[in-house]
Each structure stands twice: as C-alpha cells, then as structure tokens.
Amino acid sequence: MKPLIIVGTGLAGYTLAREYRKREPNVPLVLLTDDDGAFYSKPRLSNAFKDGKSADQLLQMPADEMAKQLNATILTGVCVSMIDPQANTLLVDGQTLAWSKLVLACGANPVRLPLAGDAVDQVLSVNNRLDYASFREALIGKRSVVLLGAGLIGCEFANDLAGHGFAVTVVDCAPHPLGRLLPVEGGAALQKRLEQAGVRFRLGSSIARVDRSAASLKLTLDDASVLDADMVLSAVGLTPRAELATAAGLAVQRGIVTDQMLQTSHPDIYALGDVVQIDGWVLPFVLPLMAQARALAATLSGQPTPVHYPAFPVTVKTPACPTVICPPALGIDGQWLNKTLPDGWRGEYRSTGGELHGFALMGETAIRDRLLLAKQIKDWLPVLPHLSTTECLPA
Amino acid sequence: MFRQYLCEICGHIYDEALGAPQEGIAPGTRWEDVPDSWVCPDCGVTKSDFGLCES
Numbered sequence: 547m548k549p550l551i552i553v554g555t556g557l558a559g560y561t562l563a564r565e566y567r568k569r570e571p572n573v574p575l576v577l578l579t580d581d582d583g584a585f586y587s588k589p590r591l592s593n594a595f596k597d598g599k600s601a602d603q604l605l606q607m608p609a610d611e612m613a614k615q616l617n618a619t620i621l622t623g624v625c626v627s628m629i630d631p632q633a634n635t636l637l638v639d640g641q642t643l644a645w646s647k648l649v650l651a652c653g654a655n656p657v658r659l660p661l662a663g664d665a666v667d668q669v670l671s672v673n674n675r676l677d678y679a680s681f682r683e684a685l686i687g688k689r690s691v692v693l694l695g696a697g698l699i700g701c702e703f704a705n706d707l708a709g710h711g712f713a714v715t716v717v718d719c720a721p722h723p724l725g726r727l728l729p730v731e732g733g734a735a736l737q738k739r740l741e742q743a744g745v746r747f748r749l750g751s752s753i754a755r756v757d758r759s760a761a762s763l764k765l766t767l768d769d770a771s772v773l774d775a776d777m778v779l780s781a782v783g784l785t786p787r788a789e790l791a792t793a794a795g796l797a798v799q800r801g802i803v804t805d806q807m808l809q810t811s812h813p814d815i816y817a818l819g820d821v822v823q824i825d826g827w828v829l830p831f832v833l834p835l836m837a838q839a840r841a842l843a844a845t846l847s848g849q850p851t852p853v854h855y856p857a858f859p860v861t862v863k864t865p866a867c868p869t870v871i872c873p874p875a876l877g878i879d880g881q882w883l884n885k886t887l888p889d890g891w892r893g894e895y896r897s898t899g900g901e902l903h904g905f906a907l908m909g910e911t912a913i914r915d916r917l918l919l920a921k922q923i924k925d926w927l928p929v930l931p932h933l934s935t936t937e938c939l940p941a
Numbered sequence: 942m943f944r945q946y947l948c949e950i951c952g953h954i955y956d957e958a959l960g961a962p963q964e965g966i967a968p969g970t971r972w973e974d975v976p977d978s979w980v981c982p983d984c985g986v987t988k989s990d991f992g993l994c995e996s
C-alpha cells in the first residue's frame with residue numbers, strides 16, 4: 547500500500563500527522579524534512595532569549611521519538627527536489643518514492659531585502675530552531691542590534707532583546723509598527739510602550755547598505771544617515787516555499803492555491819500551513835494551521851471536511867505591551883473605532899452596518915475581552931466555492 | 942470550581958477538571974500546580990502563553 551507522504555515536519559506537518567493518526571492508526575505514513583525533524587515550538591523563537599533558553603532547550607522531541615509516537619517513517623535531512631504529478635511520485639535525494647496522497651507542509655522562507663554593501667552576508671534571520679542557535683551564538687559579546695522590520699516578529703524580538711539589555715533599533719519603511727495589522731493609533735500606542743522598554747524606532751526609512759566597519763557593522767539608510775550595530779536581524783516577512791509545487795505545475799500565486807478542503811489543483815495533492823494561499827490569503831499563524839490540520843486529517847481519512855476558519859486572534863508576544871490582534875478579512879468595508887484606555891488602547895473594526903469584523907486590544911484591561919469579541923465574529927472567511935480540478939489545472 | 946486556561950497561540954484549552962492525564966497531570970490538578978516545565982500538548986508553548994478563560 548502506498549503511503550500518505552507529508553513534506554515538512556513543522557507545526558503543520560506534525561499536527562496533521564498527529565490528527566491523522568487519531569483516525570487512521572495503521573495507514574503507512576511518511577514524513578520528509580530537510581531539517582533535523584525535531585519537534586519544537588516555532589512561536590517560542592521570538593521570546594526565548596530572555597528566558598535564557600538555548601536552541602537545545604527548545605527541542606521538545608527528536609525525530610526518532612516522533613516517528614515512534616506517530617507510527618511513521620520520518621526521513622530527516624533530505625530535500626524533496628521534484629514531484630511527478632502524473633506518476634504520483636516524488637524525488638528525494640535521488641530516491642523515488644510513490645504516494646497515495648501527498649501533503650505539502652513546506653512552510654515559508656524569510657524574505658531577504660535587496661541590500662548593497664560588503665556585509666550583507668552578516669544579516670541574520672530567525673525562522674527555525676537552527677537559525678535560533680546561530681543567532682544566539684552570534685549575539686555573544688554583542689551590545690547593539692538593528693532589527694529590520696517592525697512587524698509582529700520584529701516587535702517581538704525587539705522587546706525580547708531590549709529586555710535582555712541589548713540596545714535595539716527597529717527600522718521600517720512603514721510609519722508605525724505592525725503597519726499591516728493596526729490602524730495608526732494602535733501602532734503608535736505599541737511604539738510608545740516599546741520605546742519605554744528601551745527600543746528605538748527609525749520609521750519611514752529603509753536600509754540601503756550594510757558594510758563592515760572597524761568595530762562592527764555600518765548601516766546606511768535611504769536618507770544617507772548611518773547607524774552602527776553589532777548585529778543585524780531581518781524580519782521583513784515570509785514567502786511560501788512553493789517552488790516544488792510551481793515546478794510540478796500546481797496552481798501557485800503568493801502561496802500554493804488550495805480550496806476549502808486544502809486540495810491543490812491536483813486531486814491527490816493537499817497543502818497546509820505557511821505554504822498555502824486560501825481565498826487570496828496567506829495565513830502564517832498557528833491558529834488557522836490547527837484548524838486546517840484537523841479538517842485535513844478528516845478529509846484524508848475519507849470524510850471530506852471543509853476548513854472552518856473561526857476568528858483568529860493573534861497574540862503579539864510583547865510583554866511591554868500585551869497585545870492581541872484579530873485582523874479583519876480582506877475586502878470588508880468598514881472602519882476602525884478606537885478608544886484610548888488608561889493602560890492601553892482598543893480598536894474595533896466594524897462594517898457600516900455595525901457588525902464586528904476584527905479588533906485590536908492593547909494592555910491588560912483591553913485584552914480581557916479577547917474571547918468575548920472573538921465570539922462575536924462568526925465567519926471570518928466566507929465559504930469558498932469548491933474548485934474543480936479542471937478549473938485550476940494550469941493550461 | 943474548576944477553571945479553564947486557553948493557549949493564546951493555538952487555542953488548546955487546559956481544563957483543571959480534566960487535567961492532562963497523557964502527560965501525567967491528574968484530573969483536578971490546579972493550574973498553579975501544573976509544573977512550569979509543562980508545555981502545550983498541541984503547539985508546545987509554555988504556561989506563560991496561557992490565559993484564564995473568563996466566560
């Protein structure tokens with residue numbers, strides 16, 4: 547019997563495997579990964595520093611134990627280089643494996659800014675446990691860190707590092723932090739709190755060059771001003787690892803295009819997690835991934851189950867300003883209604899009819915309402931029409 | 942009265958009444974008594990990423 551093959555052992559791959567095993571204890575299951583296959587919690591990478599956690603301490607279960615627990619074969623350190631969508635096989639390190647169904651849980655890679663200068667190779671990003679190990683090592687004996695990107699991950703690292711005594715400067719071309727998720731007032735409130743925690747911001751500017759200097763690194767901004775730093779950490783976004791799917795002729799736009807069952811344009815290939823695009827959205831967060839894994843496990847065991855996306859409030863792990871954001875779905879016509887509170891800020895995104903579609907909460911008082919508000923948001927994503935295979939197979 | 946705690950990252954709920962027997966935490970174990978080394982069985986984050994469910 548040909549196995550179900552899952553490419554990727556991140557939270558998406560492993561959660562799916564776990565959910566699938568609850569339903570199908572015996573169907574052959576193979577997981578493939580180009581990393582070490584250890585189970586770890588990726589969200590902890592951006593706040594593990596102040597807890598003094600090493601990369602090894604973040605490892606929760608090595609691949610061989612995961613394999614035992616899941617009754618699965620896990621091949622680690624192997625790169626899937628090709629999918630043959632006609633033969634239903636894939637190529638991994640020169641070996642051809644056949645699958646009954648294939649699931650792509652390949653995650654996303656950090657976006658690299660097109661920078662000039664002789665020290666571009668010194669710009670780090672942290673997107674997995676091994677990156678985190680290099681990052682911690684590189685920080686030894688360092689004092690100042692420049693963070694590229696004032697998004698979720700950038701702000702979390704900034705808070706974590708500043709709390710640990712590093713001089714942190716965040717550079718972003720947006721006028722306020724979390725520019726894509728928050729209205730101006732919310733971003734400004736977060737910025738103020740992070741500044742009180744010691745973080746400096748250079749907003750509305752971008753880095754053009756990174757060069758070596760005698761003492762450390764020299765960053766040149768687009769307005770020609772210069773920043774010195776011992777280390778540069780880039781957190782300017784992620785891009786789905788969809789190359790395999792593209793090469794196999796699957797429909798790919800920003801991510802691998804899937805329907806509500808997470809089926810790609812190939813009837814036997816599915817995708818979930820950071821690599822997928824659903825209704826035009828890439829949703830690189832844990833909550834939607836969990837909903838996807840549960841539904842897909844049912845689908846793969848013979849019970850076609852569309853993914854239901856409840857509102858997903860995202861916690862921003864910035865202790866200087868406890869924050870929860872539930873972004874409104876794209877294309878909802880509405881506006882932010884803001885309220886400043888003694889210890890924070892609260893915004894509600896409401897349609898013209900007054901219906902709640904999203905919210906952002908900052909500070910202890912505001913975040914108490916997270917569940918209450920989340921419950922008021924019903925269908926975060928409207929039900930999608932089922933993509934028929936003929937419709938979306940590339941011409 | 943038993944309370945429930947929500948994993949703010951993945952949505953998992955720790956219910957004091959149920960405990961987490963698979964991880965050796967007996968039913969009825971109070972949140973305060975769950976060891977700090979315990980991690981979310983779904984996504985692996987620590988106790989500090991859980992919040993009390995107030996309903």
Ligand SMILES: Cc1cc2nc3c(=O)[nH]c(=O)nc-3n(C[C@H](O)[C@H](O)[C@H](O)COP(=O)(O)OP(=O)(O)OC[C@H]3O[C@@H](n4cnc5c(N)ncnc54)[C@H](O)[C@@H]3O)c2cc1C
Nearest residue numbers: 554555556557558579580588626652653819820830831832
């Ligand atoms: C620092 C940081 C903090 C975060 N904090 C939060 C948070 O607080 N809340 C939240 O909701 N989300 C957070 N996120 C996002 C969340 O962690 C991700 O959405 C989630 O972990 C993605 O899981 P994944 O399995 O889809 O991808 P990944 O974890 O990237 O896994 C992809 C897997 O695919 C493998 N792979 C890919 N291509 C191949 C190939 N060709 N051959 C073999 N193997 C391959 C990789 O080796 C890897 O095992 C954070 C992310 C980061 C980076």
